[in-house]
Amino acid sequence: MHDLLATRALIARGQSSPADELAPCLERAASAAHAHAFLHLDAEAARAAAARPGVERLPLAGLAVSVKDLFDVAGQPTAAGSAVLAGAPPAAADAAAVARLRAAGAALLGRTNMTEFAFSGVGVNPHFGTPANPADPAVPRIPGGSSSGAAVSVASGAAFVGLGSDTGGSIRIPAALCGIVGFKSTQRLVPLDGALPLSTTLDTACAMTRSVRDAVAVHEVLAGRTVALPGKPLAQRRFAVVRTQLLDGLDLHVARAFEAALRVLRDAGARLEEIDLPCIGDLAGLQATGGFTAAESYAWHRDLLAAHGDGYDPRVRTRIARGEAIRAWEYLALHRARAGWIARMGDALAGFDAALSPTVPIVAPPIAEVAPGAGRDEAFFRTNALLLRNPSVVNMLDGCGLSLPCQPPGSLPVGLMLWHGALHDDTILDCGLAVEAALAAGRA
Numbered sequence: 001m002h003d004l005l006a007t008r009a010l011i012a013r014g015q016s017s018p019a020d021e022l023a024p025c026l027e028r029a030a031s032a033a034h035a036h037a038f039l040h041l042d043a044e045a046a047r048a049a050a051a052r053p054g055v056e057r058l059p060l061a062g063l064a065v066s067v068k069d070l071f072d073v074a075g076q077p078t079a080a081g082s083a084v085l086a087g088a089p090p091a092a093a094d095a096a097a098v099a100r101l102r103a104a105g106a107a108l109l110g111r112t113n114m115t116e117f118a119f120s121g122v123g124v125n126p127h128f129g130t131p132a133n134p135a136d137p138a139v140p141r142i143p144g145g146s147s148s149g150a151a152v153s154v155a156s157g158a159a160f161v162g163l164g165s166d167t168g169g170s171i172r173i174p175a176a177l178c179g180i181v182g183f184k185s186t187q188r189l190v191p192l193d194g195a196l197p198l199s200t201t202l203d204t205a206c207a208m209t210r211s212v213r214d215a216v217a218v219h220e221v222l223a224g225r226t227v228a229l230p231g232k233p234l235a236q237r238r239f240a241v242v243r244t245q246l247l248d249g250l251d252l253h254v255a256r257a258f259e260a261a262l263r264v265l266r267d268a269g270a271r272l273e274e275i276d277l278p279c280i281g282d283l284a285g286l287q288a289t290g291g292f293t294a295a296e297s298y299a300w301h302r303d304l305l306a307a308h309g310d311g312y313d314p315r316v317r318t319r320i321a322r323g324e325a326i327r328a329w330e331y332l333a334l335h336r337a338r339a340g341w342i343a344r345m346g347d348a349l350a351g352f353d354a355a356l357s358p359t360v361p362i363v364a365p366p367i368a369e370v371a372p373g374a375g376r377d378e379a380f381f382r383t384n385a386l387l388l389r390n391p392s393v394v395n396m397l398d399g400c401g402l403s404l405p406c407q408p409p410g411s412l413p414v415g416l417m418l419w420h421g422a423l424h425d426d427t428i429l430d431c432g433l434a435v436e437a438a439l440a441a442g443r444a
Contacts, residue, residue: 003211004160004218008061018050018062022107025064029109029158036129037152039069040076041110049107058105059221065106065161066153069114071095071205072194080196081114081146083127084304084311095194097163097205097222104221109159112149116313118165118198119297119320121173121387122380123148126313126372133364135179135413141364144174144387147208151178154208161218162208167198167293169360169391172403175208176359176415181436182208182403183215183429184394186422189223197300201292201335202395212404212432219429228426234434235269237353239418244277246357246390253407257414258358261406264442265356265435272356279344280393286337290322295331298323313372315380338396345397346421354424354431359403359415360387390417400425402432406439 002010010016026043028034046064049055055062072078072091079085094102102108113128115121123145124130131149132140134156143151147164151174154162164171166184175182183206190205197203205222209215216227241262250258266272289295297320298305309317349355362383370380394401394417401419418428418435 001157001210004060004063004209004214005211007063007160011056011061018055018107019047022046022050022062022064025109025158028156029153033134033156034152034158035131036113036125037131037149037158038066038110039079039081039113039128039149042108046107046109049102052105055105059217060101060105060161062105062107064109064159065101065163066109066112066150066159067098068147068150068162068164069111070118070165070196071098071163073098073108073111076111078196080118081116081125081128082312084308091194093194096191097195100221100224101161101163106161109153112147112153112162114148114150115146116316117196117297117301117320118146118167118170119293119316120145120384121169122370122384123174124367124370124372124380130367130371132367133178135177135364140367142177142367142370144177144364146170147174151175151180151208154178154210155180160210160214164206164208165195165198166204166206166395167202168388168395171206171208172359172391172401172415172417173387175403177364177413179405179407179413180208180210181212181215181405182206183219184401185219185223185425186400187398189225189425197296199293199296201296204395212402212429212436215402215432216429219425227429229430229433232430232434233269234265234438237431237434238271238273238351239265240349240352240355241272241274242277242280242355242357243274244280246280246393248361249386250358250361251363253363253412254358254361254414257407258416260408261416261439262356264438268438275348277345277348279341279348282341283393283396286334286341289326289330292334294319294323295326296323298326315372315377342397342421349420352420353427354418354420357390357417357419359417360390362386363412363414394419398422400428402428404432404436404439409443
């Protein structure tokens with residue numbers, strides 16, 4: 001599949017058109033392979049957007065973009081993948097991120113499925129079904145979450161861009177499991193207005209794409225800024241390979257793909273240094289009461305839980321309800337502790353262009369192992385914890401992270417994550433372009 005920039009170039013040369021490119025996207029989105037990926041398709045509006053005069057000259061060129069059900073789209077209800085909000089009134093205006101995509105020429109294809117209220121990295125939804133990961137047509141596997149439908153829409157070719165959110169890995173987890181690119185920017189760079197919150201401290205509006213260069217282009221749209229790309233070669237880059245916790249419990253396929261990726265980078269001249277980051281081990285204690293996500297989600301959901309708690313996914317309801325017991329002093333103390341932790345992490349990563357780790361330690365398990373049902377909760381929560389472990393470090397760091405595929409051809413997807421602290425976005429993206437090119441050359 002062509003990426004967004006290659007398709008935009010075809011349109012610019014007159015070899016295609018936005019309408020020509022939209023037609024197969026709509027066909028894929030409506031196909032049986034996309035069952036449960038979209039909660040609402042808006043083909044008429046997408047065609048109208050692709051037909052706008054001059055749209056081909058805009059950054060997104062009238063190409064298909066999917067929108068996670070977390071974001072307001074004018075005239076549509078925002079249900080966040082939940083049955084309890086199915087009767088919500090239509091949004092009066094687009095969310096800020098949606099408005100920026102629309103202004104940049106996006107053909108908004110429809111609303112994508114997600115973990116209810118974005119509270120899980122697995123991607124299972126008992127209300128509307130779980131979209132199957134396109135990476136394995138033989139075995140229905142989880143797509144990852146919470147931006148599950150967004151990932152499936154991009155990985156399968158229905159959309160060039162999947163708008164989603166990332167609170168503890170909800171962009172990077174499904175990107176890794178589905179074999180695409182996911183970029184979590186520094187939180188403050190993209191406005192969250194019009195997005196239903198999970199954790200106001202950690203939520204980030206961001207996107208999945210088919211390539212790193214597309215991630216750069218989409219981030220520029222969402223953040224309203226130009227990314228500086230000096231194009232430094234890997235031979236001038238210094239990477240930290242973080243041993244503490246982030247390499248624990250890797251399944252064999254992930255371990256082999258990660259080591260192979262590191263070999264490619266070393267062969268390209270990159271300086272790789274294995275380091276310990278003992279402060280990562282402090283996170284469990286810092287968040288022992290449930291952390292920001294439990295406290296802040298409960299504050300938003302308290303009245304809704306009281307009125308419609310039986311309508312929630314029980315796995316989601318249980319995690320939100322933990323916030324009821326968090327006391328004000330504990331919440332304020334967590335903010336102070338986080339600030340100190342960020343400072344210690346910043347000192348440890350000073351001098352490195354990026355840290356490297358597997359995005360997640362496992363490949364996507366079959367949906368049947370974690371689907372709602374008797375006896376599967378233990379497997380679900382174990383899988384969820386594994387998937388969140390590595391990427392959530394970046395959210396607590398108030399940082400930025402990029403997941404890109406690093407698996408051998410023909411095998412289940414594995415994500416390589418490049419990450420650092422706040423406002424290192426341009427360096428991460430510049431490194432990502434070089435890493436992606438080196439991995440592609442290594443597979444050639």
